[in-house]
Amino acid sequence: MQRILFQGDSITDWYRDYKDGITLGRGFVSYVAQKLQDQEVEVLNRGISGNTTLDMAKRFDVDGLALKPDLLTIMIGINDTWQAFLNQKITPASEFKQIYRDVLLQVKQETTAKLILMEPFLLPFPEDRKAWREDLDPKIHVVRELALEFDALLIPLDGLMNAAGIKYGFTKLIVDGVHPTDFGHHLLADIWLDAVYKNGYLQL
Template sequence: MLLTADDRLLFIGDSITDAGRDYTDSTSLGNGYVREIARALRSGDGPGQSPTVINKGINGERVYDLETRWTTDVIDQRPTVVTVKIGINDTWRRYDGGILSPVDEFESCLDRILSRTTRDLAARLLVITPFLLPVTPDQETWHEDLSPRTEAVLRTARSHGAEVVRADVLLPRAAEEFGRAALAPDGVHPSPQGHELLAEAWLAKAESAVPRR
């Protein structure tokens, strides 16, 4: 495994990363995929032998919100691995609040924060794509906004040499077996099973990735 006790793994994004973490406790990891990753990395290791895991997800955020706190919540934390999961709220707010996030502006913002990361940190980058498992008829229309946004995430991630976890492929495929609502009851937020699948995919990608030089 490429990750060591010297690594600092920072996860940042919206409620899917947040997963109910306690903002007053810097060690809180929430109840989602970040916690599952930390548990997996601790298994079989003695105290102090697994990487430090930091959760900086905040419920409801869009990519622009990440940019406003990138210095304090990412750069100043000096992580060795940065994982970004963002995009679904940039789509969701269009449909529930009429708040637009044009894909070109979204892509430019994501490019800026990933550029800062590669410039200011010697950190490996992982990006988890946004996903949707529609459970209501109106959610089916969201793909018209989310699909080009996901393509923007892929372009930007690859242009910065980031490893990509294709949640947009993984979860729909799993839903063919388990059902959409079993993996994301509201179509957006993963169930415990959904979070486990994300954690497994992240671990597989992180363990196979080549460290940045």
């Protein structure tokens, strides 16, 4: 039985029950699990709404390492940017990198998990979200650098989601530039599944 762990913020969380360790929420993680139900896998969700990268790092012993995943997916970072604009709490890209890198070092040192890093993403809707790019783009580049350093599978979500927004319309995918609609969550699940199958992380 292969254990697949998803870690992140509200996009991963998406209304899961924190008191029940096996519930998956109502978002893309649950849709991934539905499509893997005929495989010998166990899917776990430990995303927490509102988490920054530092928040995730502080709980990673319990919500990451202790679960001994075989496949670990992390999507984190958008709240670091959100806090910069909401509360003027700025996390420089260098600090973001150090926190994220420390988490990945723990994974490499204490588990045998394969890593999948999903870029944080931002769509240009509403209009003021465009200003967030100045803070988010360097963090996206950090995720790419870390994927290379730690031999992780990178899922380039920012470009993929923006391309889908152009194709389908941004409001079909997203409600506020960050949080997906149900259609957006289904798309995220399909993107994740396509990446893991094409790269041999799971077998059809």
